[in-house]
Amino acid sequence: MMFKIGIVGAGAIGKEIARAIDDGTVPARLVALWDRKVDEAEEFAASLAQKPKVLPLEDLVKECNIVVEAASQAAVREVAITALSNSKSVMIMSVGALSDKELLEQIKALAREHHCSIYVPSGAIGGLDAVKSASIKHVECVTITTRKPARGLKGAPFVVRNNIDLDKFTVPTEIFSGPAAIAIKEFPANVNVAASLSLVGIGFEKTVVKVVVDPTITRNVHEIHVKGDFGDFHAKIENVPSATNPRTSYLAALSAIATLKQVCEPLKIGT
Ligand SMILES: NC(=O)C1=CN([C@@H]2O[C@H](COP(=O)(O)OP(=O)(O)OC[C@H]3O[C@@H](n4cnc5c(N)ncnc54)[C@H](OP(=O)(O)O)[C@@H]3O)[C@@H](O)[C@H]2O)C=CC1
Ligand SMILES: O=C([O-])CC(=O)C(=O)O
Incomplete structure (x- = not known):
């Protein structure tokens, strides 16, 4: 079967996905x-x-069998519910929206009822496979520290409300530390990765997120630490920002493309 894909949100990620389908990287229409x-x-x-x-x-939604959300957290409810109610699978990039437990349960129920899937790519981080495996047994703590240059954090509600002048920092400075449940509301376009980590790990309340504005870097850096029965896990990724949206790392689009490839192909690798 040739998969038919529809994309909602034609920005940095949506366009990159569209080009990858268009040039045959993803075997779909x-x-x-x-x-x-x-x-x-x-x-x-x-x-x-x-x-x-x-x-x-x-x-x-009527034209395709997989709907890709690459728009915003605010769009997730409508996109996911419309797709799943019409028996279409959905891939969600604005994962932070799934910190809303009612919404998450509602779309999981719809997916079960309509025999569809909800795909959440790893996005701008690596290591979700290990965290998922580790979470089969006891996990004590999960922390993600996100460092971005000033331009990667501009416009975040936390920054705007607290009147933080991001350009004034001359040394790396932690501006936020708290549970993922709060972080993804305060930085909706910056820490969706913390939502994916929460979903596979120990949840939105226990996952700790730190946000650092770092004038010494040009990349978006995410560092993850997990401790549990399995041992310790450390991961650090230094992401090139996407050309058109400095908040978004290029890897997030590549991850979406890799997920779609996996959906369309018979061989599935990784936990
Ligand atoms: N999971 C992950 O690891 C990552 C997730 N993300 C998230 O993925 C999403 C897409 O990112 P990115 O491509 O960089 O964002 P962009 O802002 O570059 O593109 C999003 C596009 O979708 C449009 N849009 C927003 N809401 C709607 C809507 N309700 N209906 C139709 N179009 C809409 C925007 O329009 P307008 O400009 O007018 O708002 C914009 O053109 C964001 O929510 C982002 O935070 C990003 C990086 C990593
Ligand atoms: O792209 C990134 O580095 C992470 C990001 O914006 C997000 O998770 O929302």
């Missing part, structure tokens, strides 16, 4: 895409060989 900037989406769609239609969510 890109049937439709949607973005609230409709004119830009039309122009982008026309630049692709597969000429996907630009359709609002309700229509897009």
Whole structure:
């Protein structure tokens, strides 16, 4: 069966995924895409060989069998519920939205009822396979420290509300430390990775997130530490920011592409 994919959100991640389907990296058809900037989406769609239609969510969902959300946390509810209610699987990039337990339970129930899947790519981090395995037994603590240059944190609600002038920092400075449940609301476009980590590990309340503004780096760095019955796990990734959105690491788009490839191919590797 040739998978038919629709993408909601044609920004840094959505466009990269679209190009990977268009050039055959993902063995599927890109049937439709949607973005609230409709004119830009039309122009982008026309630049692709597969000429996907630009359709609002309700229509897009009817055309495809996998719906990709690459828009925003606010879009997740509508995208996931519309897709799953129409018996279409969904891949979610704005994972922070799943800290809402009711929403998570609702979409899991819909997926079961309609025999569909909800895919959450590893995004901008590595090591979720190990954390998932470790979590079969007792895990004591999970911490993720996210370091970004000032431009990678601009506009975050925590930064805006506290009037933090990110450009004034001359040395790496921790501006936030707290549970993932709060971090993903305060930094919705910066720490979706902490949501994925919470979902596979010890949950949104116990996972600790630290956010550091670092004027000495140009990359988005995530460091993970996990301790449990299995031993200790340390991982550090230094991500190149995407060309069009400095908050988003390039690896997040590559991870989405790799996940779609895995969905479309028979061989599944990794925990
Ligand atoms: N899981 C992970 O590891 C990672 C997840 N992310 C998350 O993935 C998502 C996509 O990231 P990215 O591509 O960099 O973001 P961009 O801002 O580059 O692109 C998102 C696009 O979707 C549009 N959009 C937002 N809401 C809607 C909506 N309700 N309906 C239609 N279009 C909408 C935006 O329009 P407008 O510009 O008008 O808002 C924008 O064009 C973000 O939520 C981001 O935080 C990012 C990095 C890593
Ligand atoms: O891309 C990154 O480095 C991480 C990110 O923005 C997120 O998880 O929301």
